[in-house]
Amino acid sequence: xxxxxxxxxxxxxxxxxxxxxxxxxxxxxxxxxxxxxxxxxxxxxxxxxxxxxxxxxxxxxxxxxxxxxxxxxxxxxxxxxxxxxxxxxxxxxxxxxxxxxxxxxxxxxxxxxxxxxxxxxxxxxxxxxxxxxxxxxxxxxxxxxxxxxxxxxxxxxxxxxxxxxxxxxxxxxxxxxxxxxxxxxxxxxxxxxxxxxxxxxxxxxxxxxxxxxxxxxxxxxxxxxxxxxxxxxxxxxxxxxxxxxxxxxxxxxxxxxxxxxxxxxxxxxxxxxxxxxxxxxxxxxxxxxxxxxxxxxxxxxxxxxxxxxxxxxxxxxxxxxxxxxxxxxxxxxxxxxxxxxxxxxxxxxxxxxxxxxxxxxxxxxxxxxxxxxxxxxxxxxxxxxxxxxxxxxxxxxxxxxxxxxxxxxxxxxxxxxxxxxxxxxxxxxxxxxxxxxxxxxxxxxxxxxxxxxxxxxxxxxxxxxxxxxxxxxxxxxxxxxxxxxxxxxxxxxxxxxxxxxxxxxxxxxxxxxxxxxxxxxxxxxxxxx
Amino acid sequence: xxxxxxxxxxxxxxxxxxxxxxxxxxxxxxxxxxxxxxxxxxxxxxxxxxxxxxxxxxxxxxxxxxxxxxxxxxxxxxxxxxxxxxxxxxxxxxxxxxxxxxxxxxxxxxxxxxxxxxxxxxxxxxxxxxxxxxxxxxxxxxxxxxxxxxxxxxxxxxxxxxxxxxxxxxxxxxxxxxxxxxx
Numbered sequence: 001x002x003x004x005x006x007x008x009x010x011x012x013x014x015x016x017x018x019x020x021x022x023x024x025x026x027x028x029x030x031x032x033x034x035x036x037x038x039x040x041x042x043x044x045x046x047x048x049x050x051x052x053x054x055x056x057x058x059x060x061x062x063x064x065x066x067x068x069x070x071x072x073x074x075x076x077x078x079x080x081x082x083x084x085x086x087x088x089x090x091x092x093x094x095x096x097x098x099x100x101x102x103x104x105x106x107x108x109x110x111x112x113x114x115x116x117x118x119x120x121x122x123x124x125x126x127x128x129x130x131x132x133x134x135x136x137x138x139x140x141x142x143x144x145x146x147x148x149x150x151x152x153x154x155x156x157x158x159x160x161x162x163x164x165x166x167x168x169x170x171x172x173x174x175x176x177x178x179x180x181x182x183x184x185x186x187x188x189x190x191x192x193x194x195x196x197x198x199x200x201x202x203x204x205x206x207x208x209x210x211x212x213x214x215x216x217x218x219x220x221x222x223x224x225x226x227x228x229x230x231x232x233x234x235x236x237x238x239x240x241x242x243x244x245x246x247x248x249x250x251x252x253x254x255x256x257x258x259x260x261x262x263x264x265x266x267x268x269x270x271x272x273x274x275x276x277x278x279x280x281x282x283x284x285x286x287x288x289x290x291x292x293x294x295x296x297x298x299x300x301x302x303x304x305x306x307x308x309x310x311x312x313x314x315x316x317x318x319x320x321x322x323x324x325x326x327x328x329x330x331x332x333x334x335x336x337x338x339x340x341x342x343x344x345x346x347x348x349x350x351x352x353x354x355x356x357x358x359x360x361x362x363x364x365x366x367x368x369x370x371x372x373x374x375x376x377x378x379x380x381x382x383x384x385x386x387x388x389x390x391x392x393x394x395x396x397x398x399x400x401x402x403x404x405x406x407x408x409x410x411x412x413x414x415x416x417x418x419x420x421x422x423x424x425x426x427x428x429x430x431x432x433x434x435x436x437x438x439x440x441x442x443x444x445x446x447x448x449x450x451x452x453x454x455x456x457x458x459x460x461x462x463x464x465x466x467x468x469x470x471x472x473x474x475x476x477x478x479x480x481x482x483x484x485x486x487x488x489x490x491x492x493x494x495x496x497x498x499x500x501x502x503x504x505x506x507x508x509x510x511x512x513x514x515x516x517x518x519x520x521x522x523x524x525x526x527x528x529x
Numbered sequence: 530x531x532x533x534x535x536x537x538x539x540x541x542x543x544x545x546x547x548x549x550x551x552x553x554x555x556x557x558x559x560x561x562x563x564x565x566x567x568x569x570x571x572x573x574x575x576x577x578x579x580x581x582x583x584x585x586x587x588x589x590x591x592x593x594x595x596x597x598x599x600x601x602x603x604x605x606x607x608x609x610x611x612x613x614x615x616x617x618x619x620x621x622x623x624x625x626x627x628x629x630x631x632x633x634x635x636x637x638x639x640x641x642x643x644x645x646x647x648x649x650x651x652x653x654x655x656x657x658x659x660x661x662x663x664x665x666x667x668x669x670x671x672x673x674x675x676x677x678x679x680x681x682x683x684x685x686x687x688x689x690x691x692x693x694x695x696x697x698x699x700x701x702x703x704x705x706x707x708x709x710x711x712x
Contacts, residue, residue, distance in 0.1 A: 020570075022558055027570035034585075039574060046559070053554040080611050086577040148573035153603045157610070192554070200553065201546040209536070220531030252552040253545075254532055260545035261537060281544055283551045334530045499530075 021191040024149040025049060028142050033089045040091050040142045042305045048142050052192070056284035057143070057184060062177040064140045064147075066130045068160050069167050070121045073114045074103040079164060086145075090306060091138035113168055125170035150191075151183040159183075203237050204253045217257075221337040224250050229520055241524060242353075243517075244324075244346040247338050251328045258290075265289045296329035299488070302481035308474045311460030313394055313482060318387060325384075325492055326485060333495045337509060340377050340496070344510075345517045348374045356525055369521045371514045377506040381496060388489040391482050396452035397461060398479040403446055404466040571600070580608050581711070583664035583678035594674070601672035605707075608666045608674070613712025614655065619704035626702040635710060639702055642690060649698055653679070653687040655712065662687065662711040667700040675700045679711070 028048065031039040040048075051057045071084035084099060101116060113124040120133035132140070147156050163176035207227045208217040228246040231237040240246045260266060269286040291297060300322060303313050314322075324342055325332055332339045352368040360368075367373065375383075453461060465471040500506050537545065575590050594601050609615065614635040619627065630637045634656040642648040655662065665677045675697045679687050691698050700706050 018557065023570040025558055027572040031572040031574045034578065034582075046555075049555055049558055050551070053558065054551050077611075077613065082577060082607065082611060086574055145573045148603075149570045152599065153573060153576075154599075154606060157606060193557075201549045204549075205542070215536045217534045217536055218531055223531075248556065249553065252549055252556070254534075256545040256549035256552060257534055257537065257541075259548045260541050266541075266544055281547055283547050286544075286548060287551065331532075334532055336530070495530075 054284035400449035400453035612709035
């Protein structure tokens with residue numbers, strides 16, 4: 001009983017705790033420039049999120065203090081460091097470089113010890129030297145904004161004002177950084193829910209020890225479904241009521257094991273950990289290492305980033321359809337039925353949950369519990385296939401801008417699209433031109449991409465894009481992401497078709513799954529008709 | 530199809546659990562960016578823009594300011610930090626509406642319009658007009674703020690015509706108000 005009360009209390013606390021933190025992060029990610037563009041890139045927001053979640057903010061807090069010191073040293077007035085942190089329109093490394101260079105050119109440094117280098121600003125503190133890179137400044141500005149929303153501007157400014165009374169002291173900077181760390185630590189203690197408390201990892205692990213006599217973990221579609229059937233009804237078991245939660249949790253579980261078995265990376269993360277005695281691991285460093293080692297990241301992030309925002313490559317609805325497949329990437333190919341269930345019956349469960357909240361009548365509830373409105377797997381597959389065609393067309397259209405921009409850039413030789421572009425883009429050229437002689441192939445590719453471009457009537461796909469170098473860069477980045485998205489859909493559909501041909505077809509699997517989900521929904525949400 | 534992994538040692542499982550917890554927390558916080566169930570936060574940048582651009586309108590922020598004393602205190606603090614001129618409240622003995630407000634390098638006079646009796650000139654003279662001041666903010670009781678966008682100076686003076694019964698004029702002439710001017 002005591003355990004039950006403790007568990008219930010922790011869940012109630014979590015629900016309230018995380019709300020303020022979520023809202024604070026949301027405010028940063030939704031911050032805009034005066035013309036309505038996002039102020040921070042998706043990458044900056046993700047990194048900030050990770051620093052907070054992993055409580056790995058010590059280095060950033062120190063860097064922020066140095067940046068405040070720099071900002072004050074080139075500010076119009078003593079103490080007014082806020083202009084640099086809030087003043088650059090879109091938070092980019094180049095924007096910060098421009099702001100600082102302009103300020104120093106017009107009025108110089110307000111005190112000695114600061115110098116602009118190629119990469120950032122170097123600050124001298126007696127014997128110590130600290131460098132804050134321009135590329136890091138957007139994240140530090142986002143962190144400042146996040147801190148204002150969480151620990152509060154007044155508390156933060158008090159710390160900075162104390163530091164700025166003796167700005168040439170490295171010790172004062174470190175003391176301030178420690179003070180900010182303490183403030184944030186106290187805030188997160190109240191507001192960052194502990195996943196560990198829920199024991200989710202252990203629950204997933206125990207279930208994956210499918211055969212207790214074999215020294216291995218096994219995760220497959222059957223295990224994920226069975227896990228959900230058992231745990232969705234178990235209030236003690238980490239909140240797996242939604243099938244999507246169970247599926248996403250197993251994807252995270254497998255990714256975590258993959259990251260943790262990279263012994264070299266773990267060794268490095270251990271050596272930089274805050275407390276070696278306690279065997280602490282710097283999880284943020286470990287995840288950062290995984291990202292840099294070509295671990296899969298959703299290509300949709302590129303299309304959602306501020307750097308490609310003036311071109312509407314895909315609509316929000318299209319991205320929403322692709323989100324889970326892109327999030328889990330190649331790993332989801334090993335779990336085709338789980339992905340299908342998460343998408344099709346996950347949608348049905350979302351509608352059901354909403355209906356329960358709205359307290360709909362019994363008849364409507366029965367319809368939803370029986371999954372009568374669920375999309376057939378074949379329909380879902382066809383929708384993905386149609387989207388693949390659309391992505392391919394958008395990719396071809398993007399190539400039109402990339403080629404046109406190269407040519408306007410003064411290249412006399414015809415551009416070979418297969419050089420220097422992602423595999424899919426190169427393959428695209430070959431698809432279109434395989435039966436033509438070399439010169440004719442390039443011409444045909446150009447013509448094909450021009451036709452595709454003219455057929456798309458979306459933001460950014462206008463003729464003036466060809467004359468705008470900035471837009472060409474966006475199209476190049478977008479084309480790379482589209483190529484990866486196309487490959488991902490194409491590969492997944494191949495897996496799905498192969499599984500269908502080898503045994504259970506889509507219709508039979510859907511019929512079986514509908515029965516399973518209806519039964520389970522009736523257990524979770526009420527009696528079945 | 531499946532993933533089969535040799536059962537890792539205890540240390541690897543411990544690391545994996547930490548990574549898993551971080552991934553789940555990240556996903557939870559990211560997903561909830563779209564569906565936050567917490568109270569809405571207003572970004573500090575909006576406050577900064579409100580202070581430094583008196584022409585900008587932000588009804589949501591103003592509604593929040595009217596209800597949130599801490600946010601109003603932040604607004605006052607930030608305004609004080611980024612302003613060039615500060616005219617403090619007058620000594621406790623002062624009462625009634627004043628004819629002028631003065632601080633080092635800055636003077637504000639109030640003169641009734643001869644052409645229109647219902648209006649009053651607010652005339653600001655600053656020692657240094659090298660940089661055109663863009664805004665003025667005046668704080669009265671409980672950190673309530675009124676803002677004015679300032680026009681271009683003419684012959685060293687910034688001149689505005691306001692209604693004689695306006696809140697902004699009452700605030701400027703209130704000896705207990707504090708005035709900040711950009712520069």
